[in-house]
Amino acid sequence: MRIQVLFFGATADIAGKRRIAVEMATKTTAKDVFEKLITEHPQLASHKLHTSLNQQYATGDEILSDGDELAIFTAVSGG
């Protein structure tokens, strides 16, 4: 199945892009996607990361479905 992954701010700088699509096996969790991305971009591990699934804050334990939109970002700093 295919998962859309979005990066913002610091994580976009590390990944070198703002959006990627990753192919994952079924019953994958967000944490599985994280592990794959951290292998590719080790600098991600130096930040405290947060995640959202389909525009809702997520814990990372959720089982993903084909077409899900996952975002990975550092603690927000708007205002």
Next chain:
Amino acid sequence: MDFFELTTDPIDITTVARRVVPPECGATVTLDGYVRQFTKGRETLYLEYEAYERMALKEMQKLIEAAKAEYEIANVGIVHRTGKLEIGETSVVISVAAPHRKAAFNACEWLIKELKRTVPIWKKEVYADGEEWIEGDAQPT
């Protein structure tokens, strides 16, 4: 009427403040958040804000709903700017209209605190000698 928006254009504070005014209210509290030049002695040249737009709008709507459930207020307007902002330019406006001012002050304070904690917007500080994405210190739940 409540509203929550992202814009790359300069924000007109008065327009935001007047849009929330209904006939049964007597006070509107408006926060004008703008770009600070000096933070802990270090000089900022300008800021860049980036938003996860679809999620930011959802989170802003949730904040307004929660504030209206908790405080005796009528209407809330939130407008956050993204893109490049110069020193002194307004980055966020929150206007809260209420029958009486105390609830509006309390709700406005709660809204900006929660916005900074939960709404997915990030700021990059650009200094004379470098730049960095700011990581908030509060944790979303």
